[in-house]
Amino acid sequence: LTRLEVPAPAAQPISRPRLRAGVVGLGRQAVEDHLPALSLSHNAYLAAVCDTDPSKAAIAESYNVPFYDSVDLMLLEQELDFAVVTAPHAAHLAIVESAINARVHVLKEKPFAISLDDARRIARLALAADVRVMTTLQRRFNPIYNAFEQLLPMIGRPYFIDAAYTTVVDEPHAGWRGRRVTAGGGCLLDMGYHLVDLLIWYFGLPDAVSAVTSASATETIGEVEDTASVQLMYRDGPHGMIVVSRRFPPKRERFIVLGTDGVLQVERGRLRRFNNSGAVTEELYRRFGWPSAFVSQVEYFCAVIRGERPNIGSPNHQLAHVATIESCYESAVTGRFVAPASKLEVDDCVQTCTPWWRTDPGRQSK
Numbered sequence: 001l002t003r004l005e006v007p008a009p010a011a012q013p014i015s016r017p018r019l020r021a022g023v024v025g026l027g028r029q030a031v032e033d034h035l036p037a038l039s040l041s042h043n044a045y046l047a048a049v050c051d052t053d054p055s056k057a058a059i060a061e062s063y064n065v066p067f068y069d070s071v072d073l074m075l076l077e078q079e080l081d082f083a084v085v086t087a088p089h090a091a092h093l094a095i096v097e098s099a100i101n102a103r104v105h106v107l108k109e110k111p112f113a114i115s116l117d118d119a120r121r122i123a124r125l126a127l128a129a130d131v132r133v134m135t136t137l138q139r140r141f142n143p144i145y146n147a148f149e150q151l152l153p154m155i156g157r158p159y160f161i162d163a164a165y166t167t168v169v170d171e172p173h174a175g176w177r178g179r180r181v182t183a184g185g186g187c188l189l190d191m192g193y194h195l196v197d198l199l200i201w202y203f204g205l206p207d208a209v210s211a212v213t214s215a216s217a218t219e220t221i222g223e224v225e226d227t228a229s230v231q232l233m234y235r236d237g238p239h240g241m242i243v244v245s246r247r248f249p250p251k252r253e254r255f256i257v258l259g260t261d262g263v264l265q266v267e268r269g270r271l272r273r274f275n276n277s278g279a280v281t282e283e284l285y286r287r288f289g290w291p292s293a294f295v296s297q298v299e300y301f302c303a304v305i306r307g308e309r310p311n312i313g314s315p316n317h318q319l320a321h322v323a324t325i326e327s328c329y330e331s332a333v334t335g336r337f338v339a340p341a342s343k344l345e346v347d348d349c350v351q352t353c354t355p356w357w358r359t360d361p362g363r364q365s366k
């Protein structure tokens, strides 16, 4: 027998230096998700934190890292590899610009931007500086939502989408989320961004959207919407509805697609496929999974920075999301359907999938 010559694997360091991360904005999202995720990461560690509110210095103490009330000073002193941006929406642009100017990569909370102009600006700056910017959308790191994509072909040709993300907040118009100047928009831009991401992930850019919004869930009328309903349609494909509300108890999330051969439904932690008689044909649970989705997200971003993974939340991907939301807001004012594609310019480098029923029109159903 001739021994097969197996080439020796390229020398790989057993462990690589972990990347230095700084978190900007120490509110609920940072405390509940991003700081714990960094503590559990094998590829990154928390080096410093920043918040404009000095009372948040206690958080720095509990993690034993330096606290800054200025992002520019933190970037100057800390030699960070990346910044995690979890501040109010309207503050994102200036923070991201500072990081890009300092050649520091950015893992930023949704929304990618509060307007297409801001989105284009970040995309341009990041490209010019060769800096990775990734928007955090944790459903992409939850196997339930990945399985949804894998199972979509099982239900044949999709014809209807029913999506909702609702919660209940005592005072939906209080705090920075209640003001246009700090939030950039209401529940549609905030929670709705997650549903728009699922829509674009599974089906690509919708061909037309029409939205109705209201800010009247409490006695005091709000400045930005607390409730929104969006009608959407794909040419030759499904049409459907998205409902988002900050005042619609109990807290719920669902994304349902009706197809010629059945129904696929994802709720928090559970995926089910039904046949056309309504019987469950497949079921998948994922309990207690959100914390690990945030860890996976950090690990993935480290791989993006190292050039080992594609940036699935890049500015080019997010232009489609911002165009869709901006179209909804325009429609809420004009009362007309708006085509998100009409918001995009020829110079925009947009990455989004083409719905399979357009690339493979012969595949009607099983």
Ligand SMILES: NC(=O)c1ccc[n+]([C@@H]2O[C@H](COP(=O)([O-])OP(=O)(O)OC[C@H]3O[C@@H](n4cnc5c(N)ncnc54)[C@H](O)[C@@H]3O)[C@@H](O)[C@H]2O)c1
Pocket (backbone or CB within 6 Å): 024, 025, 026, 027, 028, 029, 030, 050, 051, 052, 053, 056, 071, 085, 086, 087, 088, 089, 091, 095, 109, 110, 111, 136, 137, 138, 176, 190
């Ligand atoms: N992915 C998700 O599921 C999810 C959930 C909740 C919030 N978020 C996002 O996280 C971000 C923050 O939301 P939150 O609920 O944590 O808000 P929050 O109000 O709890 O916290 C915001 C923090 O940012 C600080 N801050 C304000 N301006 C700043 C600036 N210029 N520089 C540094 N810090 C500043 C505030 O002092 C506050 O501590 C938003 O983008 C929001 O959409 C995402």
